[in-house]
Amino acid sequence: MLTGMTEDEFWALLETCRPSAPDPEADHLAPALTDHLAEGPVPAVTGFAEQLSRALYRLDRREFGEELSADEFLYTRAAVVAAGRAEYERVLADPARFRRYAAEYVWAEALLYVPDQAYERLTGETWDRATAHSYESYSHTEGWADVPEEQAAPTDGRADAPESGSDRRPPAPRR
Known part of the structure; x- marks a missing residue:
């Protein structure tokens, strides 16, 4: 699959577009x-x-994310990415750093x-x-592999992620 952007290019673009003033919620960065x-090309957008x-x-x-709803967890993860590569790597190495964003x-x-x-502006089409x-919370099965039994799947046996905005924690993955 043509990605159009390397990981290094992704982080460099975030830095290039970062405003000089603090912008923790990416209100100016986005x-x-x-x-x-939106200036193109399309592979840069898809990448x-x-x-x-x-x-x-x-x-x-x-x-x-075990203490967060699906939406809270997604938006908080986005804030960590928006903080830049150095902070992102620090958070990956030390989950306690993530709690500050959540709190x-x-x-x-x-x-x-x-x-x-950007895609819509560039092509005139909805993407x-x-x-x-997936961007969605709880989609990384391996990342949730050891969820305690008290957070197990609903009684109907489904292993779906909670509804968007739900306060329920993620279900245990299927074995």
């Missing part, structure tokens, strides 16, 4: 990224989406819409994004 990506999905997926683990409700929801908005990794 539009700057969208403007940059950005792939790299963003990978970064979010790597944070989709129990030690980061202070630092959410960067706007970052999630960057590739879709039915299908990245290698």
